[in-house]
Amino acid sequence: MKFRQLIIITLLTSLASLSYAQNPIVDSLKNVLVSAEGEDRVNTLVELAFNLENINIDSAKAYAHEALYLSEKINYKSGLGESYFELAWIHKTEGQKEKALNLLELAEKQFSEIDAKKRLASVYNIYGVIFQNSSEYQSAYKYYQKSLEKYKEINDKKGEAKTLNNIGTIFYRSGKFTRAVEFYFKAIKINENLNDIRSTGLSYGNLGNLFRQQKDYSNALKYYKKAKKQFEIISNEQKIGMTLDGIGSVYQKINKIDSALINYKEALEYFTKANDKPQIATTLNNIGKLYQETEEYENALQNHQKALDYALSTEDKSRIAEVYTNIGKMQIKLGLYDDSHKNLIKGLGMARDIGEQQRELESYEGLFQYFEAKEQFREAFYNYIKYSQVKDSLYSLEKSREIHRLAKEFETEKKEQENNLLREKEAANLATIQKQRIQAYALLGGILLFLTFSIYYYRVYQQKKATNELLARQNDEINRKQSQIVSINESLKKSQIQLHHANEELQKLNTGLESTVKERTFELQKSNQELDTFLYQSSHALRRPVVSVMGLTQLARMEENGGAVRLYDKIDDTLVRMDLMLKKLVMASEINFTNGKKETIDFHRTITDIWSELSTKLQADRIKLELYIDNDLEYQTDKRLIKIMFQNLLENAIVYSRANMQEVSNIKITISHDSSYLNIIVHDNGIGIPEEVISNIFNMFTVGTDKTKGYGLGLYLVKKVIERLNGDIFVNSRKEEFTTFNIRLPFFPSN
Known part of the structure; x- marks a missing residue:
């Protein structure tokens, strides 16, 4: 049986030698293999299999099988472990998960017997990759942890960083973003110290994916571009394609469609080329x-x-x-x-x-x-x-805060390291200047000493004339050295001033960053609070009419025909109220997501169209509408926002009018402008607003009186429109007499 195995392996190896293109490393190993024996031959066969994985996988498999056969023959445990490991990797690549896991188990056993800790760490890491690819994250995490322990035990920083990055990806794919960020930054820190460009690029790319998932597109784009820069340094086309795909997805999210499509197509070319x-x-x-x-x-x-x-x-x-x-x-x-x-x-x-x-x-x-x-x-x-x-x-808001805190800590630590290097460099420069100053003083002292001996010498030999000439030359030299010393002192002062300015700028930058973070955190909290309130109240408001319809329908089935008509009328009224509520919710969405397109507003036509629709629907034939609009008014803004504002103001005025009390009501709208503002006044002689609720009328779901069937969203929508247009609104009302809304918007003429 073993003889037959040997023949098959030899044939496979012979075929393998013909099945791949010329490759310098493979050719070199093949030459070594000719004369290699025993353990050396096993090691060479494993190395050949490794180098052929991405060239010809069948050839790689043949060499790995030959290495396994020879290792068994000579009882070479390390060779057995390496052969099993290589075959496991090949089966993983071919998508044969169970075979790969069985072979890894055999490799683990061999490496454990010889206490090969680094190879065990690699085995555990491949276990993790296989389970990660099949989305079995709990099993993947268990093996990554075992791999990390082994790498730490032998102080293998590169392996440690690789495993940290893999664990980060496990947390990212299972939705635990805060933990993912923590592990990615740990991996980056180690890889930057090792100057491992490829691994640093991978971690930056993972951070780009994470921030994109969190809808933080600014940070996502920043980290994708950092990753792309790393991969361009090492010319890794497949990884460049991955970053291009990520950049394209960010551009798509921020509605830069053309830029997104360009990046996607370029990425697709890279991936197709690499299959x-x-x-x-x-x-x-x-x-x-x-x-x-x-x-x-x-x-x-x-x-x-x-x-x-x-x-x-x-x-x-x-x-x-x-x-x-x-x-x-x-x-x-x-x-x-x-x-x-x-x-x-x-x-x-x-x-x-x-x-x-x-x-x-x-x-x-x-x-x-x-x-x-x-x-x-x-x-x-x-x-x-x-x-x-x-x-x-x-x-969640808490996750977002924690992620940004970790990112800020990483960037701050990195900036502090750069500052420390700058300080060390500055200290070295100061030491050099001090050394030069001492040398200058020593030179001056030497010159003076030399001058003293020269004078003495010339006096002894009575060469007065020669002595005077020499003194003159020495004096010139002293002056020159003194000038050099003065120049060095001035240079030192300038360096100290520059250092002082740099420290001041750094302090200002830190102060500005803290202020910006506080301001944005406050805005985010406010926005989330409003959104939570809106969603909670909306769900309950939508629930009530649905329950009413269900109850009324059940009653309608139990009633005789005459009673059913009345119940159906009530059902119709309930559905109309539900439709009104849904329309208000649609308006709220339109206000938040309008594209801000500016058009010239025809106020007279806009208001009369709205009035025509509302007066029919709300039976406002006993209400008189008066319009007073400046003749020369030309104003540009988002037309949909203006319609939402007037529709809700007029609807509010009709609902709270005296028309249902058999009295004649009137609504007067005055629109004027000056050089800076558009001024709108809406006045009615309706039932007014009670004093106890007037301060809350612009809040969501605030209803001024129980006489209305509304949900309290109309004036909230008016306030949202005016805030979106950067304007202000003020209300003045007296119960049972009148209500006046004063609106002021920034004036943008059509030209």
Whole structure:
């Protein structure tokens, strides 16, 4: 049996020698192999297999098998471990997970018997990579920890940094971003000390991915560009492609579509050249999402389908789940609802299996859109709640603060190291100057001593004339040296002044940074607080009309025909109120996400159109509208924001008018301007606003009286519009008499 094995291995090796192109390292090892015997031959065979992994994997496998056979024959334990390890790596590359794990177990046993700690660390690291690629993050983390312990035990900094980076990726892919940042920065610190350019670039690229996921696009772009710079130094085209893909995704997020597409296509060229299927799948998927944003749905779906073909060949569940979800979203846009639902469910199932929250978030978003398009609002609401819960766990304020704190600490530590180097250099310069000063004084002392002896000598020999000439020359030399000393002193003073200015600038910079951080933190807290309030109140406000409709419907079924008509009227009224609430929520979204396009506003036409619609809907035939608008008024701003403002002001005036009390009501709108501001006054003689609520009328869900069926969002929307336009609003009211709103906006004439 062993003889047959030997014949097969020899034939495979012979074929291997013909199956790859000329390579200097391979050729050199092949020459060594001719005369190598015993353990040396095993080591050479393993080295050949290693160098052929990316050239011809079949040849690599043949050499590894021959090394294994020979190691068994001579009982060479180190050779057995290396052969098993090399074959495990080859099977991992071929996607044969179970074979790779079995071979790694054999390699671990051999290396443990000879206490080869560094090789054991490598074995544990490959275990982690295999489990990470199959999204088994808990198992991957366990083996990465074992690898890290071994590397620390033998003080292998390069291996330690590599494992720290891998652990960071595990935390990143499982949604634990704060821990991921912590491990990435530890890896960067070690790699920069080792001047390991490639590994530093990988960690920067991972940070770019993380900050992009956190929607911090400024930091994401910064770290992607740092990574690209590192890979360009070592001409690593595959990694350059990865950073280009990341940069493209950031440009896509900030709506620079052309720049995003350029980067994606350039990245795709790199990946296609390297036949990197996982990255080809990622980039095609990103291009599909870009076409989705430009509403080119057929192109988007085509790119997602190509991405799925590549992703399925990689067995990367995270990537496959993402592509299934994106295909499902595109099929909603194209009306392919059955196929869409199947793909979204596939994506969600895979995301749950691997415990990757980001993929769950995307799947719930797609399912919410699907049920909304099918008008199955109960299911849509359920999936929206799940989407919100996952989103809150991923993007919490506390996580964002912690991530930015870690990033700031890393940058501050790096800046402090640079400052220390600068101080050391300055101290060395000062020492050099001091040394030069001492040398100058010594030279001056020598000159004076020499001059003394010269005078004495010439006096003895009575050469007065020669002595005087010599004294003159010596005096000139002394003056020159004194000038040099003065120059050195002046240079020293200038250096001290420059150092003082540099310290002042550094202090100002630190002060400015602290102020900016505090200001932005306050704004973020305020924005999140408002958003939380809005979402909470909205969900409850939407729930009430739904419950009412359900109850009324049940009653309608129990009533006789006459009673059912009244109940249906109430159902219709409830639905109208729900529709009004939803419209207000849509307005709120439009205010936040309007593109700010400026148009010339025709106030008379805009207001009369709104009045015509509202007076019919709200039965305002007993209310008189008066308009007073400057004839020469030409004003440019976002037309949609102006319409939202007047619609809610007029609606508020109609709802709180006296028309329902059989009295004639009137609403007067005056619009004027000066060189700096547009002034708008809306006055009505309605029921007024009670004094106890007037200070809160611009808050969300504040209702001035229980006589209205509104939800208290109208004046909140008016306030939001005016804040968006950088203006101010003031209210004056007297109960049962009048209400006046004074609005002041920055004036932008049409020219």
